[in-house]
Amino acid sequence: MIALNSYLPIITLNVNGLNAAIKRQRVTEWIKKQDPSICCLQETYLRLRDTNKLKLKGWKKIYQANNNQKRAGVAILISDKVDFKVKSIRKNKEGDYIMIKGTIHQEDVTILNIYASNHRAARYIKQSLSALKSEIDSSTIIVGDFNMPLSVKDRTSRKKLNKDMEDLNATFNQLDLVDIYRKLHPTATKYTFFSSVPGTFSRIDHILGHKASLSRIQNIEILQSIFSDHKAIKMEINNRKSREKKSNTWKRNNTLLKRDWIIEDIKDGIKKFRESNENENASYQNLWDTAKVVLRGQFM
Structure with missing residues (x-):
């Protein structure tokens, strides 16, 4: 049965492989417990012939990008509780990103799930966004493992951002995209990944949204996951707009x-x-x- 909830929860997590049956079971149990409307996964490591392994009761709409090797791999899962209708799907053959465009309760939405390897991650993301520029609008939400911080506050080393990172942030600004966690938590020092070399914590997993949609963000937080070396990020979007009658009278929130x-x-x-x-x-x-x-x- 489709539910019209006030809030639309979205979760993103690098699962660090889903080939083991016991790992898939733990991930599916975790997803059911978190109960998001949209769940985005990175580094599934599922090959093209293994995509049927990712199954979850109550989640019939599963969109994946994979390749012929056990590397990368991204997936977007849409809960059956959500009235989602897909319009188009774009993905690359390497399995590094997938973009779906459609409607949720008759409102446009674009979800881009991206995984960038730690080799020139900033340049790869910038190139991908340039290729998808015409698809990005105020309904776009970009999630994923960027393998890089977006600000000095996003890692314990406080090392300055290099030129590629600064260029990527400039690209975000040109597209009116905002790091939602940093926007809502400007001084927070929470991280999603620990690197043993050089021994630093960093926030390399992100959710970006359009500036025009910021007022609809209800909450965003970092969640623990015991089956991955990454932490998850969960965001809630106010979805009441889709059920309210249109009015010509403007009211301040x-x-x-x-x-x-x-x-x-x-x-x-x-x-x-x-x-x-x-x-x-x-x-x-x-x-x-x-x-x-x-x-x-x-x-x-």
Whole structure:
């Protein structure tokens, strides 16, 4: 039976192989316990001929990208509780990414699940996004194991980002994509992976979303998984919009003003407005009234 839940939970996890039957059983039990609407897996290591091994009761819609070797492999699982209708599927033959476009409860959604090996990960992701640029819009959610941090705060070494990483972040900005965990937790020091060499923790697993959809993000957190060397990330999207009747009356969502990232964005917006509109002939009241109009346009 299809359920119309208020929130749409999405989970992403590098499972580090699903060829062993006991491993698949543990993963499926974990997925059932977490009960997401969408589950994205990386490094399944399933070959093209083994895709039928990934089965889960209550999850008939399973989309995979694999190759002929036991490497890489990504999958997107859609719960039967969700009214998902697929429109198109794109994936590469290496099994490093899969993108599905469709509708959930009649709303457009694009999910891109990507795995980047640690060899030139930033360049690979940038090239992949460039190839898929025309498919990326405000309904896009990008998840996966990027094998790299996106900011200095994302690893205990506090090592500066190299040029490839900076270029990738610039690409994200051009596509209006945001690291949702860092946006909602600007000072958090939680990580998803431990590297024994050189002995550092880092957050290399990510969920990106479009700036226009940030107000619908209810929560995002890092979850423990005992069967993988990675931790999972779980995000909840407010899905009530799809069930509410359309109205021409705009109402402010006051709960947004309780979120730290919204407050910081408003402060930054006011600062930039003051810097670009310094005019000794304008009254403070006129500047403030104009600033409110600008900010309203940014956050409506």
